[in-house]
Amino acid sequence: MGGVSKFICEAVDTESHALTDFDRQVDAIRQILGAKKVMSVDELRRGIEAIPEAEYHRLSYYQRWIRSIADNLLVRGVITEVELLAALERV
DSSP, rough: OOOOHHTSSSSSOOOOOOOOOOHHHHHHHHHHHHHHSSSSHHHHHHHTTTHHHHHHSSSSHHHHHHHHHHHHHHHTTTOOOOHHHHHHOHH
16 A cells, blocks of 8 residues: 555554564564575565455454465465465354
């Protein structure tokens, strides 16, 4: 969403935020995928930027990350849609 004129003038919140267990888990997944060369930070960013605007605003920071991670893993064939849906049902 960077560079979109209606967002340029909004102040950036620079205060520290407490991380939830979910936030830490998503970050750990991203770090593992990066260390194993499965997904780069650039791919994470590209995936986040591809999220439709309405959904982007509805999702939290780390929800955007996990959406991007899931999309990247699906595209690469690391997981299937059936596996992803089954995992989501267990949550």
